[in-house]
Amino acid sequence: MNSISNIKAITKRELAGYFSSPVAYVFIVIFLLLTGSFTFLLGGFFEYGQASLERSFFIWFPWLYLFLVPAVGMRLWAEERRVGTLELLLTLPITAWQAILGKFLASWAFLLLALVLTFPVVITVNYLGSPDNGVIFASYVGSFLMAGAYLAISCMTSAITRNQVVSLILSIVICLVLVLIGFPPATNFLTQLSDTAWLVHMLAAFSVITHFEYFTKGVVDSRDVIFFLCVIGFSLFTTGVILRSHRAG
């Protein structure tokens, strides 16, 4: 029980940290503006003439998250190291695990809030037609899990450096690779380049796009859920290893 209350205290502090500065509000406004404009201007929401959010709304998420999620996660550890509070935090009677999990959950909850605030799109599509709300809900679950995977990777890169910009760029690059290896134009290009289709196929299995697509089609497959949870678990575990190796000098 002790560990849960420790995690809760850290999560609470971290969340309060987002909202005590303008960062949180700026982020949410930009996130909503981008999702809105992509959906209605680029996504061709009205042109499709379908009561669905798959191709006009959710298709943008792997790309939007690419920049927005690392921006949320970059400060998690880099800031602690820069200001020196890491020393304070890790000499308190808590384990590094509780600290990692508490921070991760806080940022994930923040992203969930931003995601929930896109609800007007759902209302719009329900007003205009009669979409399959089960599919929309599944897409939201997938989107939330994908945000968690991106975030865990940002958490890991944030632990590497005390410079937030370095952390941001590193996590964008890693996430971009995870997107591209499943992005049809990129995979098609790779198959043309050589005839190792099996290799391209295997790489695509590691892509967030491949797994996210199933959610947007309304399929919640345990394999896709497990994929995202594995990325989260692996990245957070690596975060712990990086923090420990830094302290060992």
Place this chain on the structure above:
Amino acid sequence: MIKVNNLTKAFGPKVAVNGVSFTVERGEVLGFLGPNGAGKSTTMRMITGFIPPTDGTVSVGGHDMVNDPIPAKRLIGYLPENAPAYTDMTVEGFLGFIAELRGLNGDAKKKAIHRVVEMCFLESVLYQSVDTLSKGYRHRTCFAQSIIHDPDVLVLDEPTDGLDPNQKHEVRGLIRRMGERKAIIFSTHILEEVEAVCSRAIIIDRGQIVANGTPQQLKQQSDTAGAVLLVVRGVAAPQVVERLSGVANSRRAAIVKEENGKVWARVYPASDNRNGELARNVLVAAGSWQVEELHTEEGRLDEVFRGITLPETGKQRSQTEQQVSV
């Protein structure tokens, strides 16, 4: 309470702390002295469990810091160097956060915050954001954080750094009072602080302990310990030196300064002079001189400190060490 045994820390090829051993019991205030980069902070970071030692052990209240860190950390209050604090929180929020992680909730938390706020004079900034605080307030906020759970062991890395003289005096008093019931280690550059607060002092240089004792014992290693200072008026300096050189029990006599017709002369003892014998001898030798002042010196800590840690002596020492290791 604190047992440090053969503690060693190497960062790559550079050995920052080398075979440091000491113990601190309840009721002791241990001063940790040393030049910059001597390994003070690294030692403290190992004691508090922030970085693991390369070799050796730290045990706090019987709990090993590496194998059983959580109970050990529970006993410790720690003020890191530069007093870091979460800049985006208010003082109250920050103290509350630390209190929660120290296992204090509800009423106990409120009481603990109230207690440390009063002790550290933080009432006026309680609802202010940490990044708007002056250095002194920020420092005291971090200090308050370290004592919020009334710990048995306190590790303070330069607790008076950046404080004004009044605040320094206040914090020293606080440390001395708390030292009656706790085991305290604190590091400092300020030697007068050691005399004012510590029951024992350790001087560390290039990662090794070079002196360990009470401030009194350390001072006695000084060249001037036991020397007698005599101030006379209306006598020529050479005459003073001549007469004082012959005093029984003395090694030599020297003029310290001459000013406004007064002469300051110091007589160094031949052997241990703790009973005032030399002072009486000097007074007899002075005879009919107009004596303005006469006292036996205790020795000075800064002299001892400089004698032990000056770069020249250090170089010689590391050269001999290298020869030994070859």
